[in-house]
Amino acid sequence: MLVLFGILVIIASIVLGLIVLVQNPKGGGLSGSFGGVGTQLMGVKQTTDVLEKGTWIFAGVVGLLCILSPKFIPTGDAESKNADLIKNAPASNPVKSQNTGTLPGAAQPTTP
Incomplete structure (x- = not known):
């Protein structure tokens, strides 16, 4: 809908500009340029x-x-609704790693 308003404003502005350009600032206007035909x-x-x-x-x-x-x-209402939905969504259980070993060549943790 906003795009429609933008297009209408642009068209009306162009027509307004053309009407103003046709007028003569000294009062002659469109009728003065046709030499009496008007x-x-x-x-x-x-x-x-x-x-x-x-x-x-x-x-x-x-x-x-x-x-x-x-x-x-x-407005930002749609964005805030989406944020509320994400915030109130049930938390999924994170997948726990089955491998408790370390990578070869990695430093071994030390216990105090």
């Missing part, structure tokens, strides 16, 4: 309104996704 189809005022609304919408989407995504980060 005025005939939608009007200059309406084009800048659409781009401004799109900027606010996608900025809100990015912000909302960034605020909601930490709710889906897995």
Whole structure:
């Protein structure tokens, strides 16, 4: 689920960047680059309104996704449950060595 939020944030950020880049900081915007075609189809005022609304919408989407995504980060509860299971598991009997002798060439223990 966290990967889905990450992908959505990246897509919304790219779209937001493209919308901001299309706008002209001097107020001309998209309609100024088409030489009057925007005025005939939608009007200059309406084009800048659409781009401004799109900027606010996608900025809100990015912000909302960034605020909601930490709710889906897995916590350490699963790890602590596994640690409790391992700690409370019955101890297995260790295998005792049947060979009490020493290896050839090994130092013999001395008794006091």
